[in-house]
Amino acid sequence: MSDSTSGSTGSKGISRRGFIAGTGSILGVAALTGRATAAQAAALPTAAPITSGAHVPALVIGTGYGGSVAALRLAQAGVDVHMIEMGMAWDTPGPDGKIFCNTREPDHRSYWLRTKSKAPLNYFLGFPIDRNISRYTGILDAEDFSGITVYQGRGVGGGSLVNGGMAVTPRRENFGAVLPSVNAAEMYDIYYPRANAGLGVNSVDPAWFDSTACYQYARVGRKHAQRSGFPFVFVPDVYDWDYMKQEAAGTVTKSALAGEILYGNNHGKKSLQQTYIARAKATGRVAISPLHKVTSVAPAAGGGYTVVIDQINTNGDTTATKTVTADRVFFAAGSVGTSKLLVKLKATGALPNLNDEVGKGWGDNGNVMCGRANHMWDPTGSLQSAIPCSGIDNWAAGGAFAEVAPLPTGIETYASFYLSITKNPNRAQFSWNAATGKVDLNWQTSWKQPSIDMAKTIFDKINSKEGTIYRTDLFGTYKIWGDHLTYHPLGGAVLNKATDNYGRLTGHPGLYVIDGSLIPGNTSVNPFVTITALAERNIEKIIATDL
Ligand code: FAE
Numbered sequence: 001m002s003d004s005t006s007g008s009t010g011s012k013g014i015s016r017r018g019f020i021a022g023t024g025s026i027l028g029v030a031a032l033t034g035r036a037t038a039a040q041a042a043a044l045p046t047a048a049p050i051t052s053g054a055h056v057p058a059l060v061i062g063t064g065y066g067g068s069v070a071a072l073r074l075a076q077a078g079v080d081v082h083m084i085e086m087g088m089a090w091d092t093p094g095p096d097g098k099i100f101c102n103t104r105e106p107d108h109r110s111y112w113l114r115t116k117s118k119a120p121l122n123y124f125l126g127f128p129i130d131r132n133i134s135r136y137t138g139i140l141d142a143e144d145f146s147g148i149t150v151y152q153g154r155g156v157g158g159g160s161l162v163n164g165g166m167a168v169t170p171r172r173e174n175f176g177a178v179l180p181s182v183n184a185a186e187m188y189d190i191y192y193p194r195a196n197a198g199l200g201v202n203s204v205d206p207a208w209f210d211s212t213a214c215y216q217y218a219r220v221g222r223k224h225a226q227r228s229g230f231p232f233v234f235v236p237d238v239y240d241w242d243y244m245k246q247e248a249a250g251t252v253t254k255s256a257l258a259g260e261i262l263y264g265n266n267h268g269k270k271s272l273q274q275t276y277i278a279r280a281k282a283t284g285r286v287a288i289s290p291l292h293k294v295t296s297v298a299p300a301a302g303g304g305y306t307v308v309i310d311q312i313n314t315n316g317d318t319t320a321t322k323t324v325t326a327d328r329v330f331f332a333a334g335s336v337g338t339s340k341l342l343v344k345l346k347a348t349g350a351l352p353n354l355n356d357e358v359g360k361g362w363g364d365n366g367n368v369m370c371g372r373a374n375h376m377w378d379p380t381g382s383l384q385s386a387i388p389c390s391g392i393d394n395w396a397a398g399g400a401f402a403e404v405a406p407l408p409t410g411i412e413t414y415a416s417f418y419l420s421i422t423k424n425p426n427r428a429q430f431s432w433n434a435a436t437g438k439v440d441l442n443w444q445t446s447w448k449q450p451s452i453d454m455a456k457t458i459f460d461k462i463n464s465k466e467g468t469i470y471r472t473d474l475f476g477t478y479k480i481w482g483d484h485l486t487y488h489p490l491g492g493a494v495l496n497k498a499t500d501n502y503g504r505l506t507g508h509p510g511l512y513v514i515d516g517s518l519i520p521g522n523t524s525v526n527p528f529v530t531i532t533a534l535a536e537r538n539i540e541k542i543i544a545t546d547l
Pocket of ligand 1: 062084085151156157159162163164165167294332333334487488489514516527531
């Protein structure tokens with residue numbers, strides 16, 4: 001399939017019957033939790049990149065969770081879709097035979113257009129650990145704003161390529177604060193189950209967890225949490241736990257047990273490439289153009305939208321600029337990508353009717369990191385699975401949910417490491433800077449203080465009980481808190497504010513937001529299941545009523 005113009009059913013041709021048929025297949029495939037292998041996914045039909053002058057019924061900007069859900073469901077309803085992705089396809093092994101590099105040996109594949117790595121945990125024993133790399137369109141973008149570095153996945157699959165796969169549905173009693181305008185009963189009865197099935201979410205076998213060396217760090221985390229009276233919870237994941245068992249048994253190539261996570265997993269993890277995107281490609285109606293970056297969307301003279309796209313090479317240079325038209329455009333470039341585009345397009349007059357909510361309501365999901373120094377008799381293990389599987393839930397009492405995170409260094413560190421998600425109330429705004437021609441974000445590092453205070457409700461108590469201290473060597477010299485970053489950007493085009501209650505952008509019919517920018521800054525847990533479930537809800541309504 002080329003640029004999707006060939007399909008017999010344009011977006012305007014969707015009938016109610018076609019939609020119902022599409023829904024039937026949705027329900028059918030939602031029952032599947034198996035995954036395609038990377039090789040199988042790559043073998044599915046791929047399209048030539050989009051050509052200048054093409055007309056597409058539906059153009060999706062970005063291939064993360066929101067974009068993949070939109071593409072699959074539109075295609076199942078008979079709409080031809082073209083997905084535009086600024087990152088690489090990540091379907092071809094490098095000279096070492098692997099598609100992705102591991103966290104211990106980051107090479108050019110690790111970072112998006114950087115000449116030095118920028119690891120989230122960037123010191124060890126007080127020494128900096130970042131290393132020089134050659135500039136390349138690598139998989140992890142550490143995007144710097146004035147007060148925060150926002151980590152994001154780049155490539156076909158978006159954040160699913162680099163994340164820990166922790167697939168957490170928020171507690172129902174917290175949902176009202178997460179998405180106040182959304183019917184919780186529908187979400188918990190229909191869309192969260194659909195999202196969990198579509199993503200292939202599953203849980204660690206508790207008996208194996210109790211016996212395997214690679215989760216000793218999490219068992220130490222459990223012991224310390226429980227001795228201080230905190231609820232310890234297992235967290236579901238999209239990693240294939242049977243594969244991990246085989247890794248531990250030494251019968252398959254190691255991935256989670258070889259430090260693969262932040263720069264991609266070569267085996268075991270069900271990224272979107274193995275789930276939603278594989279199924280979208282299998283419809284024959286979805287084409288993807290990697291290394292293509294959308295720079296403009298504006299109303300077209302004859303209806304629909306004119307979309308301007310830069311094709312880039314692996315050095316980040318523009319090699320071609322293409323102009324296409326689309327009947328409908330779905331913004332799925334992630335919270336930062338979508339917000340930056342919309343703020344720029346409103347300010348520069350390309351989309352003048354967007355409302356003043358665009359760019360507002362951005363939060364960091366309250367992310368803050370810290371480590372604790374354990375006693376010598378409490379080792380956390382030299383072999384650590386890179387896939388976290390547990391957390392400490394002190395949300396109700398202290399406003400913090402802490403992942404018990406790995407430090408997969410390959411050596412004994414005597415450290416417990418945590419990524420806390422906290423109820424941080426601060427919200428930032430994106431704005432257009434005409435002088436630099438860039439979009440700024442006004443987050444301030446000091447706005448993390450509420451997150452630190454909430455995380456301390458857990459770790460001060462554990463330290464006091466265990467007679468232990470915070471590590472001061474992981475984020476600098478004598479620095480306890482990793483308060484300079486987030487993995488979980490959310491908001492910037494908030495549901496029912498910048499858009500209607502289903503993601504339709506105000507003022508420009510046919511434009512939709514369908515990613516993490518709809519969520520107002522916090523999900524109380526790791527966000528991608530909620531992003532996926534909300535996208536499932538919204539696309540169902542859009543297909544039923546707009547097409
Ligand atoms: P996202 O997945 O970011 O996809 C957006 C896509 O759009 C990307 O592929 C971009 O390259 C592309 N793009 C951006 N701008 C353009 C443009 N102008 N033109 C073309 N393409 C563009 O968006 N969440 C969890 O729930 N559990 C976890 O365990 C977890 N761990 C994480 C670990 C790390 C290191 C990171 C970075 C994130 C983690 N997350 C986790 C967050 C999660 O990956 C994130 O919330 C989702 O990926 C966001 O999904 P979206 O669909 O909003």
